[in-house]
Amino acid sequence: MKELKKQWKNGEFKGCYLFYGTETYLIKNYEKALMDAVLPSGAELMNHDIFEEKRASAGAIMDAADTLPFLNERRLITVRNSGFFQKGNTKEEGEKLIDYFANLPECVCILFIEGKVEKNNRLYKAIAKIGEAVEFKTPPEKELTTWIKKECAKSGVSMEERVAQFFLQTVETDMETIVRELQKLIAFKGSQGSLAVEDVKDVCTPSLEAKVFDLVRAVAEEKPEKAISIYRNLLLLKESPYMVLSLITRQFRMIFTSSLLFEEGMANGQIAQKLEIRDFAVKEYIRQAKRFSKAQWKMALEDCLKTDLDIKQGRAAEEAAVELLIMKYSCKVLKSS
Template identity: 20%
Template sequence: MIDFDALEEEIKKGKINNSYIFCGLDEELIKEGVNLVVNSVVDKSMKDLNYIRLDGLNINYDEILNACETMPFMGEKKAVVIYRAEFLKEKTDSSNSKLYKEIEKYLKDIPPYTILIMYYLFNDKRDTAKKNKKLVSLDKISKVVHFDRLKKDRYYKKVEEVFKKRGKEIKKIEARYFAEKVPNNFDIINREADKIIAYTEGKEITKKDIDKLVLKSSEDDIFDLIDLISLRKAERAIDLLDELLFKSDQHMLIITNIENHFKRLYEIKVLKNKGHNIGSIASKYKLPTFICEKLVNQSNKFSFNQLKEILDICLKTEISLKSSSNDKTMELELMLFNIFMVK
């Protein structure tokens, strides 16, 4: 398995494989990798004829076979891309399992004029290529590329390029500040950049603008944690809690943030019940509308009684953390368990 940097080096040297499996969390970065390979093998003037995209969510083996076996039109190579190839997921239904076995066999016999690229998006940041047995197996007959986080200098440079491509200048200091505030995911970065560009039309981008529009990463993590709670995904919620503690071993800060988030959801639910719209709620809390929309949607996943009971659990945990000598991590995990028991 290789990463994006290694893929770029291979492409520069003219080393092109007959097939690739791309994987990772960042679809925008994966698409960049796809374009890198496609543009290196398919003539731009023939792209409409020699570049085929297939939806991996709704695909069968015959469609893949027909796309790969057809000769390129007036060119030496053609590229076939299967995006969001769900059959590469480790646990799938019987039809996707059958398709995976057919693809695994076919990868050994792809025509020399076809470059097949398949990509699969991980569910969350705890997924890795090495944990997926299918990807490990395919790495023996294809080239598996894991699109992980970019190294700092390259990451900063690419963030600057995001703004430049949109015709907006951003100074290096502000670009780095923005890069540190947003998750290292170019799908999110593109959306956040669009909001900042729209907000700062006709003026320079400042740190104040970035602070106003971009959620802090810790707030993002808490939001994700509450989302997992609302979806009843206990194991993943525990994993994320452990990750938060690993990042910052501050149990009181985490319980306070969780408690404040649930308080905000309760207050928003009350305001919505009184007929307030998104705009008035956003104004009250001095939040950008898009953040307020997320919070309203999240508050809808809980009833008033559930939120009251959860807040009571948070308060008891906070008191326990302050007054007892018990294992603090265990206290927080027990809090999550009790929250999951709320009906």
């Protein structure tokens, strides 16, 4: 991805770009970089067409592309959430562009921005061939911690590796949240000093996943009072008991799966990549896995699914059912029964 900005800086552009994926912060960042490179200040008013969802028809896009730029070298066309790259009627509409793209005017640059795409889609393949199809997802943990420390340094604040890792463990995993929480931390510290774990605890808003992570850790460490306290605090914050159950189930599954993969000889980094989780989470999951037997983890997962079914079928009140599940597996006597 970084090569794109270098190309644009050197005045090298493809006729078509497709930006897609879950990381909207990075997509916006690269969208702005492309716009700044194609359209100098003042040129955007007469040389930028934007089509969103239902307005994104093949005919309208081709008409815009056939319009010559006004007092500028290129024209930019941005197409958002067209649906051209998924199944349905919009896919057929998008395929009308394929032949047109083969003879796309050199003075136009078309940018598609989508959430999900199907890579076997004909339009996707056409853009990947003549232009660039780029997936934006949250960077790996090591890359993120390096970036976080650099951002802190720009503001005259330092952050050690372990603090950066704790910060990532605490906040939501999307880049927009990471940037917002990091800005809060830097503003809190001022223009000098070193950020500590306590600063992260005091300033940053923990994600629901981080709180459930702590809850499950308390369960594995057989600390029922702490586990129930975390759960009840989540309820006070109006979190859904059913959502908490879903996250507990996911954590139990990740612990069980991580331990199995580790026993097969897979390294932590490989496990993290396979399960699409952070490196620190793998370390914690493997540590927690040792506290229960395989049979107990399997039973815990089965109990999670049973609790889920009982709630759905009205046999149990969700708040009480989830609390009973937490109690059972955080109490040594109960989980053995």
